[in-house]
Amino acid sequence: MARSEQGTAGRGQFAGVIRAMGALAAAGLAMAAGLLGALAGEAAAQSQPPALTRECTAPGTSTATESPLPNVAAALRRKKRIKILAIGAASTAGMGNVRGGYQALMLKMIKEAAKGVEVEIINRGVSGELAEQAAQRLKIQVGLTTPDLVLWQVGTNDALSYVEVERVEHAVTDTVRWLKEHKVDVVLVGLQYVSGMARDSHYQAVRVALRRIAQQENVIIVRRYEAMEILERAQRAEPGAAVDEFSASETAYGCMAQYVARAISVALFGRNLTPTPSPP
Amino acid sequence: MPRQANAVDFWRGFALVTIFINHIPGIFYERLTHRNFSISDSADLFVFLAGWSLRLLVGNPDRASPAYLVVRLGGRALQIYAAQILIIAIAIGMLAAAAVLLGNPLLLEWHNAAAVFYDPVPTHVGLAILTHHLGYFDILPLYVVLMLMAPAVALIDRYARWLLLPLSLAVYFAALGFRVTLPSWPVQGEWFFNPIAWQVVFMLGFVLARSDGAGGFARRNIAWLRIVSVPIVIAGALVIWNDWWPDPTKVPHPTLFFIQSKSYVTPMRLVQFLALIALFSATYPYIRRAAPGLVEFLSLLGRNSLNVFCVASLLGLGGQIVRFIYRGGIVADTAVLAAGIAMLALTAWLSEWRDRNKAPRAAVNSPA
Numbered sequence: 001m002a003r004s005e006q007g008t009a010g011r012g013q014f015a016g017v018i019r020a021m022g023a024l025a026a027a028g029l030a031m032a033a034g035l036l037g038a039l040a041g042e043a044a045a046q047s048q049p050p051a052l053t054r055e056c057t058a059p060g061t062s063t064a065t066e067s068p069l070p071n072v073a074a075a076l077r078r079k080k081r082i083k084i085l086a087i088g089a090a091s092t093a094g095m096g097n098v099r100g101g102y103q104a105l106m107l108k109m110i111k112e113a114a115k116g117v118e119v120e121i122i123n124r125g126v127s128g129e130l131a132e133q134a135a136q137r138l139k140i141q142v143g144l145t146t147p148d149l150v151l152w153q154v155g156t157n158d159a160l161s162y163v164e165v166e167r168v169e170h171a172v173t174d175t176v177r178w179l180k181e182h183k184v185d186v187v188l189v190g191l192q193y194v195s196g197m198a199r200d201s202h203y204q205a206v207r208v209a210l211r212r213i214a215q216q217e218n219v220i221i222v223r224r225y226e227a228m229e230i231l232e233r234a235q236r237a238e239p240g241a242a243v244d245e246f247s248a249s250e251t252a253y254g255c256m257a258q259y260v261a262r263a264i265s266v267a268l269f270g271r272n273l274t275p276t277p278s279p280p
Numbered sequence: 281m282p283r284q285a286n287a288v289d290f291w292r293g294f295a296l297v298t299i300f301i302n303h304i305p306g307i308f309y310e311r312l313t314h315r316n317f318s319i320s321d322s323a324d325l326f327v328f329l330a331g332w333s334l335r336l337l338v339g340n341p342d343r344a345s346p347a348y349l350v351v352r353l354g355g356r357a358l359q360i361y362a363a364q365i366l367i368i369a370i371a372i373g374m375l376a377a378a379a380v381l382l383g384n385p386l387l388l389e390w391h392n393a394a395a396v397f398y399d400p401v402p403t404h405v406g407l408a409i410l411t412h413h414l415g416y417f418d419i420l421p422l423y424v425v426l427m428l429m430a431p432a433v434a435l436i437d438r439y440a441r442w443l444l445l446p447l448s449l450a451v452y453f454a455a456l457g458f459r460v461t462l463p464s465w466p467v468q469g470e471w472f473f474n475p476i477a478w479q480v481v482f483m484l485g486f487v488l489a490r491s492d493g494a495g496g497f498a499r500r501n502i503a504w505l506r507i508v509s510v511p512i513v514i515a516g517a518l519v520i521w522n523d524w525w526p527d528p529t530k531v532p533h534p535t536l537f538f539i540q541s542k543s544y545v546t547p548m549r550l551v552q553f554l555a556l557i558a559l560f561s562a563t564y565p566y567i568r569r570a571a572p573g574l575v576e577f578l579s580l581l582g583r584n585s586l587n588v589f590c591v592a593s594l595l596g597l598g599g600q601i602v603r604f605i606y607r608g609g610i611v612a613d614t615a616v617l618a619a620g621i622a623m624l625a626l627t628a629w630l631s632e633w634r635d636r637n638k639a640p641r642a643a644v645n646s647p648a
Contacts, residue, residue: 123468128391128415130305136525140541143528144459160386161306161600162608182529196384202607 069185069220075148081118085145087138088125088153088189122147130158131171138175142184150179151260153189159197159206169209176217187260188214188221193228222260282632285579287564292329293578296588298322300620303416303596306603308613317517319540320553323419323473324481326589328557330423331485333585338434346438350431357427360586361410364420367590368407371414371597372396378601387604391415391597395467402466411465417593418472425462425475426482433486445494448483451476456536456544470543477544484554498558506562509555516552581624584631591627595620 075082124141131154138150152175158168172188179186190210197203207225214221283289298313299322315321337356338349372393379387388397391414395403406412410421436444454460455476462471488495498505519525519540531538540548568575581588599616606612 125392125467125469128305136540139525140528140539143531143535143539146529156386157305157390160390160604162603163306192386192389194384194386196382197386 069149071183071185072148076117081120082149083120083122083145083147084149084151085141085147086121086123086125086151086153087141088134125153128157130161130163131155131168135171135175139178142179142182147184149185149187151187151189155191155206155210159191159203162202165202165205165209168206169213172210172213173217176213176219180217186219188219189260190221190223191225193225193232195232198229282583282635285568285575287561288329288332289579289582290564290567290575291325292582292585293580295322295325295329296581296585296592296624297578297621299326299589300592300596300624301617303593304599304603304616306608307599307616308610309617317520318513318552318556319516319519319549320556323542324545324549324553325557326419327422327426327478327481328485328553330426331482332489334430334433334482334486335489338437346435349434353427353430353434357424357430360420360427361424363586363590364410364417364424365408367420367593368414368417370594371417374594374597374601382605387601390600391417392467399466406465411463412467413464413472416596420589421471422473422475422478426479429479433483437486441493445483445487448480452480456546457534459536461543472543474543480550481545481553502558505558509558512552512555513559516555577625580628580632584628587631588624588627592620592624595623
C-alpha cells in the first residue's frame with residue numbers, strides 16, 4: 001500500500017527542475033533537427049546524433065533502444081516532410097515559458113534547425129485511457145491522419161489501474177504489428193520513473209513488458225525510467241541534495257523530449273533503413 | 281412528490297450506474313457492463329435520454345412562450361456548466377491530495393491533469409471555457425453545449441418541426457465528412473465527445489420522445505423495428521467479441537462514415553445504438569414485474585440524474601485512487617462498487633429529501 005518515500009516536497013523546486021529540463025529538451029531537439037536537416041540533404045555535414053544536455057545525461061545507460069525508422073526515412077527522402085502522431089497520456093504541460101510543452105518545443109527546434117524539412121506533430125492524447133482503448137483509437141487516428149511515425153506513450157494508466165500485464169502486452173504487441181503492416185513507424189515511450197513505484201511489482205512488470213515488446217518487435221522504446229532513475233540517484237548522492245519528486249517528474253518531461261528526439265535521430269542516421277519485416 | 285418510477289428514469293439510472301463503473305478503468309465489474317457486447321455504451325444512452333428529457337422540460341409547446349423557453353433552457357445550461365466547474369475543482373483537489381499524501385507525482389498527471397498543475401495559467405482559462413477536460417470528466421461539457429443549443433432546438437421544434445431531424449442529420453454528416461470538431465486548448469487535441477456529431481444522439485432522443493412524427497412512426501412500427509434490430513445487435517456483439525472492426529486505412533472516403541469512432545459517434549455506432557434501445561426497451565415491463573425494487577432504485581437515481589452524475593464522476597475518480605492504494609483486486613473492486621452505489625443512492629435520496637422539505641416551507645412562506 002505505502003508507496004511514498006519522499007513525502008511532500010516544495011513546489012518551487014519542481015518548477016526549477018522543469019525549466020532546466022525544458023532547456024535540455026530544447027538543446028536535444030535542436031540536435032535532432034539538425035539530423036533531420038541532414039537527411040533532407042541540407043545539413044549533410046551533420047553525421048552524428050545530438051548529444052544530450054548535461055541534466056538529462058544518465059551515465060552508463062542508453063536512453064533508447066536503437067532500431068530503424070524506415071518509413072520516416074523514406075518519407076524524408078520522398079517529400080522532405082514527416083508527420084508524427086502523438087498518442088497516449090503524454091502530457092504537454094508547459095515547461096518553463098514554453099507553451100504547449102515538450103511537443104511544441106520539439107517541433108519548434110526541429111523546424112529551426114532542419115531547414116527544408118517540414119515536421120508536423122498531431123497530438124491526439126487522451127488521458128486516462130488504457131492501452132486497449134488507446135490501441136483502438138490509435139488505429140482510427142492513423143486512418144484519419146496518415147502519419148509516418150507514431151509516438152505512443154503507453155502503460156502508465158494500465159500500471160496505475162492494475163490492469164493485468166498480459167492485457168497490456170497483448171494490446172501493445174498487436175498494435176505495433178498492425179502499424180508495421182501499415183508502414184507506419186512507432187516509438188514507444190515507456191513508463192516514467194517515480195521512486196515510490198520502484199518497488200511496485202506491477203509497475204515494474206508493465207515496464208519490463210514494454211521493453212520486451214520493443215525488443216521482440218525491433219522498435220524503439222524511449223527508456224526514460226532508467227535514465228531518470230540514474231539521474232535521481234546521482235542527484236541524491238550530491239552532498240546536501242534534496243530531491244523533489246514532483247519537480248523531478250516535470251524534469252522528466254523535458255528529458256523525454258530529448259530522448260525521443262535523439263532516438264529518432266539515431267534511427268534516421270540508420271545503418272539499416274530497410275523495412276523491418278513483420279513477425280509471422 | 282417525486283414522480284413514479286418509469287422507463288425513462290429507470291434506463292437513465294441504469295446508464296448512471298454503468299457510467300460510474302466504466303469510469304473506473306481496470307475494475308473487475310467493468311467487464312460486466314453492456315459495452316462488452318455492444319458497440320455503443322452508457323454514454324450514448326445518457327445523451328439520448330438527455331434529449332428525451334428535454335422534451336419533458338420543454339413541456340407543452342402551447343403553454344410556454346419562446347422567451348420563457350430560452351430563459352429556462354439557458355438556465356439549465358448554466359446549471360450544468362456550474363456542475364462541471366464544481367466537480368472539476370473537486371477532482372483536481374482529489375488528485376493533488378492523493379499525490380501529496382502518497383508522495384507520488386504520477387497522480388498529478390492522471391487524466392490530463394498535468395497541464396493544470398504544471399502549466400496552470402492557460403489551463404485554468406481552458407477549464408473555465410471548457411476547452412480543457414480531465415479524462416472521464418468530459419461528458420458534461422458536451423451536455424453544456426447541447427443545452428446551449430436547446431433553446432434553438434425548442435423553437436425550431438415549435439415553428440418548423442419537420443426541419444429538426446433533417447437539420448441535425450445534415451450537421452452530423454457534415455461533421456463526419458469534413459471532420460469538424462471542437463479543439464481542446466491549451467493542450468492540443470480534440471474534444472473526446474464531439475458535440476457537432478453527438479448532437480444527433482441528443483436530437484434523436486428529443487424527436488423520438490414525441491408521440492407523433494418520427495416518435496409516432498417508431499411507436500407504430502416498434503414490432504418490426506425490433507425484428508430488424510435483432511441481427512444488428514447480434515452483429516455488433518460479434519464485432520466486439522471477434523475484433524472485426526473495419527481497418528480505418530482501408531475504408532473509402534469519407535473515412536468516418538465507415539469506421540467506429542466514439543468521438544464522432546459514427547453511423548456504425550449510431551445504428552447499433554438505435555437497434556439496442558429498440559430491442560431492450562421491450563424488457564422494461566418484464567423487469568418491472570420481476571424486480572420492482574430494482575426499478576424503484578434505478579428510477580430514484582434517474583430522477584436526480586445531474587446530482588447523481590456529478591457524484592458518480594467524483595466517486596469514479598475516488599474509486600481509481602482507492603484501487604491504486606490497494607492495488608486493485610476483487611475485494612477492493614467490490615468494496616468500491618458497493619460503496620459507490622450506496623453513495624449514489626444517498627445522493628439521490630438527499631436530493632429528493634431536500635426538495636420535499638423545500639416544498640412545505642415554500643407553501644408556508646407564500647402569501648395565501
